[in-house]
Amino acid sequence: MTHDYASPPRFEDQAQPPRRTGRHPVNIGHLVMGLVFLVFVVVWALIVTGTVHIDTVEDLRWLLPLPWIVGGSIGLLAALLRKS
Structure with a gap:
């Protein structure tokens, strides 16, 4: 008798x-x-090094929005590249 x-x-x-x-999707x-x-930064x-001379607080009007404009532009670009 065999058992199969x-x-x-x-x-x-x-x-x-x-x-x-190790690759994962980028969080935009x-x-x-x-x-x-x-x-x-x-x-x-x-400002600290004196490269940009600031006399009054109103002179910062063009510098402070700059990070948000750069960040928004990169975010839009990354979102567009992700869809394609």
């Missing part, structure tokens, strides 16, 4: 899970806020 049964699978014969590549919000922070450095 499948032997238990060996570890080497089991399918390996797919390897993770994190990208924009990081760039805004970076531009704020650059604006601060320009």
Whole structure:
């Protein structure tokens, strides 16, 4: 009398899970806020080093919106590139 049964699978014969590549989608919000922070630091450095001369607070009117404009532009560009 013979018994036909499948032997238990060996570890080497089991399918390996797919390897993770380490890449993940870019979070656009994190990208924009990081760039805004970076531009704020650059604006601060320009003022502290004297590269940009500020006499009054009103002279900052053109510098303070700059980080938000740069961040918004990069965010829009990243959103457009993600859709295509």
